[in-house]
Each structure stands twice: as C-alpha cells, then as structure tokens.
Amino acid sequence: MRKKLLCWVFLCNFLLSGCWDQRELSEISVVTGMAIDKSDEGKFSLTTEGISAQELNPKTASGFTSSIIFTLEGDTISELSQKMNVGASKNVIYSHMQTLVIGEEIAKEGLLEFIDFLERNREIRDDFNIIIAHNVKAADILKVTYPIQKSSSLKLHVQLESILQNWGGDPDVRLNDVVQAYTSPGRHPVMAAVTIQGNPEAGGSVDNLKEVSPKAIVILDSLAIFKQGKLLDFLPLEDARNYLWVEGKLTRTALSVPCQEDKYISVRIYNSKTRTKARMIRGLPVININVRSEAYLDGTQCINDITQIKTYEQYEKLTAKMIEKNILSNIKKVQKEYQTDIFGFGEEMYRQDYQNFKKVQDHWDELFSDAIVKVHVKVQLRRSGIRTKSLLSN
Structure with a gap:
C-alpha cells in the first residue's frame, strides 16, 4: 500500500512541473497597444506600445517614460509583429494587448488583410478594443501621454469602457464582432473613432504628464461605419448612442x-x-x-x-x-x-x-x-x- 502511495506522489510531481512555455517577467516586454498605418512607400507601418511596469506603479515610478513606442515598416503585419526585436531588447508578447488603433487610410483600403492574421494568431486574444484614428495617424494616438493612466492604450481601454457604462458613446466592438459582421449577409461592422485634441507632438512628451491641462489628449470622436470591408464614413458621436439603443446594448x-x-x-x-x-x-x-x-x-x-x-x-x-x-x-x-x-x-x-x-x-x-x-x-x-x-x- 505504501509503495502504491509513493508511486502516486512521484507521478503527481510531473503534473506540478510548471508550464512548458513559461517566460519570466524579466525576460518579456508586454505589448498593450498596437497601431497600424500606411507608410510613405505604401507598405504597412506597425507601431507597438510596450509598458514599463515599474513606471506604472506609483511606489516605484521614478519619472521616466512609462511605455516604449517602436515602429517598423513591411509587407505584412504577421512578419512585423515577430520582427519587433530589431529595436526591442526583450521577447515581445501580445497576449495582453488591450487596444488596436487602425489608421484612416488603411481602413479605407480595407481591413481584411490583417484581420485574418489577428483571428488566426493563437497568442493574441479577441477581447481588445478596435478603434479608428480620425484625421490623425494611428501611431500618434499611442504616443499621447495622460497623467492619470500613463499608458495610452490602457487609458483608451478604460476610457471606452467608462463611456459605454455611463453615456453610451462606444459601440463596444471586439474582434469577434468585426469578424461576425464581415461574414454575415445582414450586417456591416462599425467601430469607435478617436482623434487628438491639441498638439500631437506635445502629447508625446513626458512633460504632458505634468500638465494640469494637457497639451494633447485623445478623445472619442465619432462612429466609423464600414461597407464591404472598407471604411465608408464617420457618424457623429450622438449617433453612436443611437446605434447602441437599437442594438439593445445601452x-x-x-x-x-x-x-x-x-x-x-x-x-x-x-x-x-x-x-x-x-x-x-x-x-x-x-x-x-x-x-x-x-x-x-x-x-x-x-x-x-x-x-x-x-x-x-x-x-x-x-x-x-x-x-x-x-x-x-x-x-x-x-x-x-x-x-x-x-x-x-x-x-x-x-x-x-x-x-x-x-x-x-x-x-x-x-x-x-x-x-x-x-x-x-x-x-x-x-x-x-x-x-x-x-x-x-x-
């Protein structure tokens, strides 16, 4: 009996050995936001925001930047997402991404080219916000700092959730909603649109965190509507609430x-x-x-x-x-x-x-x-x- 018990304990040790693909926090860079624009050469321009956990914690913050923005240009989003170590020192992971910002020019040409990649990728979750940058570059949205929440993408995530709960300006769209709308014969997708109020260049400075009235701030601007996979136009923010009323989400x-x-x-x-x-x-x-x-x-x-x-x-x-x-x-x-x-x-x-x-x-x-x-x-x-x-x- 004792021998059987020892055998069971020995076998259970194999189940407690940990994850086979684990990575230590000191070895990874967590991406919380991603922005996709069109480059001057007509290729994709991928911008990621990697956070510095030390600067996000009030007890350990030392006044330096809370996130790192890095941009690469290439032919596909898939390749660029795996090529980020051209500039990033640690392994880049996307499983905690909260916000995807898409440039207006890209959206007008169509989203299907990289939506397919996002849906297939086993590391990227499907619960992140998908928004359109209106009249500004998508990368600039990620660069604007904010005093209360220093990470731009995390600030946007909380901002959209808050306005949905209190007023109804966010259509509450996730990746699954976009894919379902694309594949449905009776629906076209919509997305929240944001823009920058103020000077985008000043918004990228750490000094913007210290301003009582920030020189730049990202605001919810309108509702982007699509047809046949391409951006059609923008509706006023008031219509985003009417849309939610019809959908029963308000x-x-x-x-x-x-x-x-x-x-x-x-x-x-x-x-x-x-x-x-x-x-x-x-x-x-x-x-x-x-x-x-x-x-x-x-x-x-x-x-x-x-x-x-x-x-x-x-x-x-x-x-x-x-x-x-x-x-x-x-x-x-x-x-x-x-x-x-x-x-x-x-x-x-x-x-x-x-x-x-x-x-x-x-x-x-x-x-x-x-x-x-x-x-x-x-x-x-x-x-x-x-x-x-x-x-x-x-």
Whole structure:
C-alpha cells in the first residue's frame, strides 16, 4: 500500500512541473497597444506600445517614460509583429494587448488583410478594443501621454469602457464582432473613432504628464461605419448612442429634453431594453423597434409641479418622443446616404423570417435602404432624485 502511495506522489510531481512555455517577467516586454498605418512607400507601418511596469506603479515610478513606442515598416503585419526585436531588447508578447488603433487610410483600403492574421494568431486574444484614428495617424494616438493612466492604450481601454457604462458613446466592438459582421449577409461592422485634441507632438512628451491641462489628449470622436470591408464614413458621436439603443446594448445615459422654450429637463436613463421584430411584407422589410426605458429626473429648468402625476406623464412623453426622433433620424440617415445595414436588421430577418430573407440576402442593402422602420419608445420616470419639489417653484 505504501509503495502504491509513493508511486502516486512521484507521478503527481510531473503534473506540478510548471508550464512548458513559461517566460519570466524579466525576460518579456508586454505589448498593450498596437497601431497600424500606411507608410510613405505604401507598405504597412506597425507601431507597438510596450509598458514599463515599474513606471506604472506609483511606489516605484521614478519619472521616466512609462511605455516604449517602436515602429517598423513591411509587407505584412504577421512578419512585423515577430520582427519587433530589431529595436526591442526583450521577447515581445501580445497576449495582453488591450487596444488596436487602425489608421484612416488603411481602413479605407480595407481591413481584411490583417484581420485574418489577428483571428488566426493563437497568442493574441479577441477581447481588445478596435478603434479608428480620425484625421490623425494611428501611431500618434499611442504616443499621447495622460497623467492619470500613463499608458495610452490602457487609458483608451478604460476610457471606452467608462463611456459605454455611463453615456453610451462606444459601440463596444471586439474582434469577434468585426469578424461576425464581415461574414454575415445582414450586417456591416462599425467601430469607435478617436482623434487628438491639441498638439500631437506635445502629447508625446513626458512633460504632458505634468500638465494640469494637457497639451494633447485623445478623445472619442465619432462612429466609423464600414461597407464591404472598407471604411465608408464617420457618424457623429450622438449617433453612436443611437446605434447602441437599437442594438439593445445601452443601459445608462443622460438626456437633455426640451420642456419649454429654451428650457430643459435632465433625464437619467438607468435601465433600457430593446426588442426588434423584422418581417418581409409585400416585398419590403418592415422593422419594428420597441424600446423600454426606466429613468429618473436628474434636474429641471421648468417650473412644472413635479409632485403631480400629470407632470411625470408629460415628461415621460417628451422623453420618449425625443428618443424616437433621434433613433429614427439616425436610421433614416444611414438608409438614404449610405445604404449599409450597420444595425443588423438583416440578421434579425434571418432569425425571424428566414425563408423570405434567403431570397433577398444577396441584395439586402438595397432593400434595407427602402425598409419601413417604426420606432416605439416607452419611458417610465421612477423618481426625482433626493428632492421632490423644485427650487424654481418656491
């Protein structure tokens, strides 16, 4: 019995020997951000941001740069990603990449050439942000320092997550979403677009970390829309929120709703659900979008008595009407100007009316531009914050 036990202990030691491909932290350089531009010679220009963990830690930071930016030019992203040790001293790993920034020029020519590499690569995860650099080089986005989060790519990752949770400006796109949209006959991809406010050259200096008002800062700019794998145009940031509303991904946001001439109420949406129904009727797609939102009154400039139920009912109708108008105008604009289904109505048609969609999927975008879209919104104001009566009514 004792011999059997010793044999089991001996065999278990082999299972505790560690990972066969382990690398010590002192031997690697962790890449948190990647930027892809078009070089002057028409080739790919790959820029990576490798972080210095010592400078990111407040206890060990010594005031030096928190990240290293390095750029290479070549024919394929795959080759360039493995060639980074031309300048980097340690083994470069991409498993912790948080942000991929794509240059506008590259996006207009098409993304399929390197999206295929990203999807096949077993080291790169699929949970990183994919964003478009608008009116600036993608590499410049990674070079802009920020006082609170010194790594540009990590700052962008947290920034996009925060605005999605609080206002809804980020379409919340990951690699799997892009691949699925490319392969779906009823959807085209969208991505968040960012730009630099201020002087990009000054933003790359360590001194930018010490400024109360940074000389350059990366801001969320708009919503990039695609068709047939190529960048088509940019929609205003407000439309990114409308897109999320249609997709059912918006949970919290804030609205300024007109209640009188030049007077507004502030409404805080804290819970929202969207259901979409799609059917082919007499040869045309008919899309019904039903939005149900819960909200509370965040502030008011009007003197209406908010202790009365009729005031709440009035504000609910005004808020619902405004949401309906914004969503519908956004959809109509995409239908008439771009003829590209970024909302995934074709996917809904595929799920709900497959037999009819199968007949029209090859020319779905043409039908989408003529689709009959109806938006129905119901808003319920649950409360008025911690105060009942308005100061304006006193």
